[in-house]
Amino acid sequence: VISVHRTRHAVTLRCANGAEILMHVGLDTVGLGGEGFETHVRDGQSVQAGDPLISFDIDLLAGRAKSLLTPVVVTNGEAFE
Secondary structure, three states: OOEEOOOOOEEEEEOOOOOEEEEEOOEOHHHHOOOOEEEOOOOOOOOOOOOOOEEEOHHHHHHHOOEOOOOEEEOOHHHOO
8 A cells, every 4th residue: 555545535555567647536535634534554564465445434425425436546557568
């Protein structure tokens, strides 16, 4: 885990191959200030496939976030084909 955003709505991971992956739950969810989110990891922690990263109250997000769309982005894609 590279970082967990302070408002708990996003986490960035570095894979063994060097890919850095940002997972951002919902759109405009930073404005919730962490309400409805719980993190299960911390900065610097090692994780494996299947480990829980973030849980959230989907009903709260559905009513207050702009969208439930959850982008998963390789942030250093220029390093990969």
